[in-house]
Amino acid sequence: SEQQQAPETSDAEPEASGGVVLPCMGLDDLTSSVGSPMASYARRLDRSLREDRFQLPLAAAAAVAGAFCLWDGLRVWQGLFTASVAAAAAGVAGFEGEQMGLPAVSQAILVVQVAGVAAWATWRGFEGAQVVFGALLGACGAFAVGGWARYLDQRLPGCALVWYAVGTTFGATLVSSWRRPLMLALAPLLGGFLLVAGGGTMASRSLAALTDQDGIAPLPPPSMPWTHVAAALLAAPQNQLQGLAAQCFSLLLAVLLQSGAKAPRPSAILCLTLGCVLTAAMAAMARECDHLNGTVR
Numbered sequence: 001s002e003q004q005q006a007p008e009t010s011d012a013e014p015e016a017s018g019g020v021v022l023p024c025m026g027l028d029d030l031t032s033s034v035g036s037p038m039a040s041y042a043r044r045l046d047r048s049l050r051e052d053r054f055q056l057p058l059a060a061a062a063a064v065a066g067a068f069c070l071w072d073g074l075r076v077w078q079g080l081f082t083a084s085v086a087a088a089a090a091g092v093a094g095f096e097g098e099q100m101g102l103p104a105v106s107q108a109i110l111v112v113q114v115a116g117v118a119a120w121a122t123w124r125g126f127e128g129a130q131v132v133f134g135a136l137l138g139a140c141g142a143f144a145v146g147g148w149a150r151y152l153d154q155r156l157p158g159c160a161l162v163w164y165a166v167g168t169t170f171g172a173t174l175v176s177s178w179r180r181p182l183m184l185a186l187a188p189l190l191g192g193f194l195l196v197a198g199g200g201t202m203a204s205r206s207l208a209a210l211t212d213q214d215g216i217a218p219l220p221p222p223s224m225p226w227t228h229v230a231a232a233l234l235a236a237p238q239n240q241l242q243g244l245a246a247q248c249f250s251l252l253l254a255v256l257l258q259s260g261a262k263a264p265r266p267s268a269i270l271c272l273t274l275g276c277v278l279t280a281a282m283a284a285m286a287r288e289c290d291h292l293n294g295t296v297r
Contacts, residue, residue, distance in 0.1 A: 044095050050225040058226045059201035066194030073187020074180065082122045085129070089118035131176050138171015139164055181255045185272060189251065197230040250275025 048054065068076045093114035097107035122129050142149075142164045149163035174182065200219055207213065208222035220229045254271040 041092055041095060045091060046227070048091070049227045052223075052225075055226050056202060056205060059198040059205075061198070062194045062226065062230075063198030063202065066191040066196075066198060069187045069191025070195065071191075073191060074183045077183055077187070078123070078126055081129070081133070082119050082126075085122045086115040086119035090115035127176075130179060131172050134175025135168045135172040137175065138167040138169065141171065142167025178255060182251075185251050185254045185268070188272075189276075193230070193233060197226065197233055201226045201229050250278075 049058065065080055068080065090111045093111045094107060097110050102110065146160060146163050146167075149160040153160035201224075204216070204219040204224075205222045207216055207219070214222065220232070250271050254268040254275075257268045257271065
């Protein structure tokens with residue numbers, strides 16, 4: 001008997017109306033830490049910042065930005081913030097250009113155009129950009145200290161989302177309402193951090209290039225990326241942020257004291273000074289530099 005061939009079947013799902021399937025499937029990755037576009041950008045940025053060819057320019061840019069913050073952080077903040085947004089937008093555009101396989105000339109044109117548009121939009125809408133920036137900082141801060149909320153979210157769904165919303169609202173309100181006193185107190189701390197991290201990286205690499213030494217204490221190793229040097233100044237290898245938390249607490253206390261019309265300025269300065277001295281003492285007595293120069297004695 002003649003065998004009839006069964007019709008072929010396919011496991012592929014039928015196309016949606018209009019034939020657009022793959023771009024819409026990417027929406028499923030928006031809440032995933034693996035396939036999220038933001039996670040992809042963050043991983044690409046981390047790889048780029050660890051490349052050896054970018055270390056000296058990054059360190060020099062950080063040192064210059066830190067010097068400007070120490071000089072007058074409130075006056076230069078708009079320019080620094082606009083440049084940071086333009087650089088971030090240029091990085092995203094370059095990543096997308098590589099993914100699309102654009103030629104080098106087309107990628108360069110795309111990066112310049114996106115960076116220019118982002119810089120112009122941020123400069124013209126600086127006040128609105130600060131609200132978004134504050135909301136982003138608040139959300140990141142709430143997530144960083146939100147382990148308890150994620151734990152409760154397993155038993156009380158929605159608890160973590162409420163906590164993130166509270167942090168977002170607090171950050172947007174803080175940056176938009178208290179930006180001037182906050183910047184006056186934060187600029188010296190941020191400027192000193194950037195200047196020390198950038199200057200230390202440049203000094204270490206310069207001495208390694210001019211001498212035959214692999215490293216000179218207390219400078220970081222010449223092979224260490226600038227991002228790792230900056231992270232080592234903020235936290236221990238076990239991600240203990242006691243020093244950073246103490247600095248933020250002294251900063252907010254100084255802003256709170258200085259916000260009063262009749263508050264004496266020396267009290268706010270004393271809070272910042274004591275915060276710097278205490279965190280320096282904590283770092284000197286802790287083991288936060290083990291991965292740089294060995295055990296601190």
